[in-house]
Amino acid sequence: MIEPFKMGYTAVGGLGVFILGMKYLSDSLQMLSGGMIRKAISSVTTNRFLAVLVGLFVTTFVQSSSITTVMVVGLVNAGLMQLTQAIGVILGANIGTTITGWILAVKVGKYGLLLIAIGIFPMLFSKNDRVSAISKVLVALGMIFFGLEIMSGAFKPLRNDEGFMNLMLALDAQTLLSILGCVAIGCLMTMIIQSSSAMLGITIALALTGAIPLYTAIALVMGENIGTTITAQFAAIGGTISARRAAMAHSVFNVLGVLIIISLFPFYVAMIEKFVPGASGFVDAEGNRPYIAAHIAMAHTFFNVTATLVMLPFLNYLSRLVIRLVPEREEKSKRGFKYIGAPGTMPVAMGISMVYEELKRMQGRVRKTLKHSGSYLQPELKKRSKFFRKVESLEEETDIMQHEITTFVVTLMQAGNASKEQSDRAYAYVRAADELESIADYAASLCSYMKRLDKYEQNFSQDAWRDLHRFHHEVFAFFSHVCQAFNNEDATSTREIYDKANRLNDLADEIRKSHLDRMKQGSCGALPALTFSDMAVALRRIKNHTVNLHEALFDEPVYGA
Numbered sequence: 001m002i003e004p005f006k007m008g009y010t011a012v013g014g015l016g017v018f019i020l021g022m023k024y025l026s027d028s029l030q031m032l033s034g035g036m037i038r039k040a041i042s043s044v045t046t047n048r049f050l051a052v053l054v055g056l057f058v059t060t061f062v063q064s065s066s067i068t069t070v071m072v073v074g075l076v077n078a079g080l081m082q083l084t085q086a087i088g089v090i091l092g093a094n095i096g097t098t099i100t101g102w103i104l105a106v107k108v109g110k111y112g113l114l115l116i117a118i119g120i121f122p123m124l125f126s127k128n129d130r131v132s133a134i135s136k137v138l139v140a141l142g143m144i145f146f147g148l149e150i151m152s153g154a155f156k157p158l159r160n161d162e163g164f165m166n167l168m169l170a171l172d173a174q175t176l177l178s179i180l181g182c183v184a185i186g187c188l189m190t191m192i193i194q195s196s197s198a199m200l201g202i203t204i205a206l207a208l209t210g211a212i213p214l215y216t217a218i219a220l221v222m223g224e225n226i227g228t229t230i231t232a233q234f235a236a237i238g239g240t241i242s243a244r245r246a247a248m249a250h251s252v253f254n255v256l257g258v259l260i261i262i263s264l265f266p267f268y269v270a271m272i273e274k275f276v277p278g279a280s281g282f283v284d285a286e287g288n289r290p291y292i293a294a295h296i297a298m299a300h301t302f303f304n305v306t307a308t309l310v311m312l313p314f315l316n317y318l319s320r321l322v323i324r325l326v327p328e329r330e331e332k333s334k335r336g337f338k339y340i341g342a343p344g345t346m347p348v349a350m351g352i353s354m355v356y357e358e359l360k361r362m363q364g365r366v367r368k369t370l371k372h373s374g375s376y377l378q379p380e381l382k383k384r385s386k387f388f389r390k391v392e393s394l395e396e397e398t399d400i401m402q403h404e405i406t407t408f409v410v411t412l413m414q415a416g417n418a419s420k421e422q423s424d425r426a427y428a429y430v431r432a433a434d435e436l437e438s439i440a441d442y443a444a445s446l447c448s449y450m451k452r453l454d455k456y457e458q459n460f461s462q463d464a465w466r467d468l469h470r471f472h473h474e475v476f477a478f479f480s481h482v483c484q485a486f487n488n489e490d491a492t493s494t495r496e497i498y499d500k501a502n503r504l505n506d507l508a509d510e511i512r513k514s515h516l517d518r519m520k521q522g523s524c525g526a527l528p529a530l531t532f533s534d535m536a537v538a539l540r541r542i543k544n545h546t547v548n549l550h551e552a553l554f555d556e557p558v559y560g561a
Contacts, residue, residue: 007154011202014150018201021143022100027348028136048088048315052308055092065097065196069232069250076246084319086246090232091253091308094225098304100197101297103141104148104204112149115142129419144201151205156287158211173215179265182216183258186223196228200300207292214280214292215269218299222258225303229254241328248322257307272299348422351412355405355429359436362401363483366436366443369394370479370542373443374472377450377535379459388447395444402437406430431552438545439479442538446472449534458528461518467511468535474504475539479546497550504543511536 059068069090076086119138126132173179190199200221207217229251236247261268273280276298278291311318369391376387409426412418418426453459460468478500515532518524524532 010154018147024140051088052092055089059096068093105293112146182219183223186220187227190227
């Protein structure tokens, strides 16, 4: 006799252990991956095959296609990834998520507690991050298998319950209506749980006990493929047009694939039955079906791999379709970085990668600010006021970006499970963002000093203008040089950076001495003298913050400039 309350809390408890195991597995694999995830994302190009491989690789490490697609939507939203690249990564993520099914199909469920026992103490007490992460993988796998065992045990009474079996007869996936019903249930439950892996675990647990047949299980899995796309749809709400299109591409791809499978459903299930060794309906002495999990995993894998291979040549057509489904609307072109999803649900390695890409974007804004400030310092140029407005606009944008990066990193570190290396890198990026924002501030100050000179109709001597333009040119070149190293992550030029900074110090001293000589000779009035001094100091501060930027990125000792 079924005890609904006992079965309910046992099944939910087993699901909780399963989900916690999946989270531990994701965290530990990310820690073991080091910088591979960030490098994989950075390597995505217009090559669609490479994009698919990156999606497969990243999802294998984060153990969640939802997390990968949400990150992709975030990168597209930030303008760091094109739509066709995003679609390729999403297709790869769909393949990567099938790894979960094969983990569940491995016949080691009864060894779940043994894996936890082996891994728990090194995980808790080891001071070596790598040993701790490997131990955490063992604990995570143990929790996944143990959680599946608990769920299977909770569902066993259902196979003898008349009411449940009558429901299964109505949803036996033998008719089009019942197939659609199973797909709808799988889709709805995945939307509620927000995890296709968890729903897959429930489906396999039901199938192992004989509560549902293979036909029903595969139809539920098809629905789960659609349901998992809702996470990306939520992430795209309020995002850019490209982000919404990336999320829509995920949904369209999965819906089209499922519709094709539904049209061939009996043949598809029969093919899986023949392809996988062992009959799915075989019942062992304990009343379980030991081979059905492998059948479900194969059906899941075959669907995603085949659909991806078929869709790859038509990626441009899929892109055009989603562009039609999500038409262009007027959007503000000027915006700070919009982080997608709560940092607590985001893999630490992925979050740090997004911050790094955003830092590169921020330094591009700061470089423009410096360049435009130099243009504003040219009194002979007509319509100089436009450069002042550009500098003001860019300076405001860098303020927003610096605030968002700092807030995001702090929240990510508090909510995530970062290694010491990841934590150090994340806070180095916070410092780098602060240095970039300070450089933009001083560039804006340069323009405000120039505006003061114009307001009182004052001017510098030709020698003063020559010194000022020369100093600005050298500082701008210095900043550009540091940013080249930043983009390439090349720390070998640290000594060269310090040498250039020292030469700029010498140049600043030379300019200051010439300025004092002009003041003594009376060729420079009081207000121009003060303004020139303020400009020279601002440029020197920009140089100092540029050195600090290099030190932040490459964890070098503070330069005494």
